[in-house]
Amino acid sequence: GNSVTQMEGPVTLSEEAFLTINCTYTATGYPSLFWYVQYPGEGLQLLLKATKADDKGSNKGFEATYRKETTSFHLEKGSVQVSDSAVYFCALSERQAGTALIFGKGTTLSVSS
């Protein structure tokens, strides 16, 4: 079945450090890939998405590239801020199960000043 694996956290960084959160997936077809972010006490918000191979999603300085050959969708940011502290979820969606999302377990990012 389809699944998403992302790196275990927590990830602790200093402000302005480089961030990478790894995400790999297994899927039977051609999924769309997403990164969602969850701030404390809130619901999930879409951070970025990519819908086909080699697409790059970007938003708020975050980027991720859909790599079909390595089945990966790693999240990167060149310079993190304290306000980026949150839980990040990698997810995929296919045209089955009503396009419901399949999530990774989430990676907690903590950025200190």
Added chain:
Amino acid sequence: NAGVTQTPKFRILKIGQSMTLQCTQDMNHNYMYWYRQDPGMGLKLIYYSVGAGITDKGEVPNGYNVSRSTTEDFPLRLELAAPSQTSVYFCASSYWDNNQPQHFGDGTRLSIL
């Protein structure tokens, strides 16, 4: 813009009690979903609906029921609350296309004691 609204935000139940978690969306989305989020486990799909009058089970449906009488509303019912149902519940909605992101409510934190 209200988006996806969930009520209540918090609730404590006794074992064996029943309750309904409410979810409504004002974006005219066809698809609606219920997920539960347990610590370190990501989000798991409970039930989903592709339109009014149509519902289907997700990955973890046992102990829950849903209905979808209107496009806007998708309530989740717990008939006999059990400690294993202590979790944070998220409702989400989206358009029919799996390339479109899901929009999440702020969640209901439920404790069964």
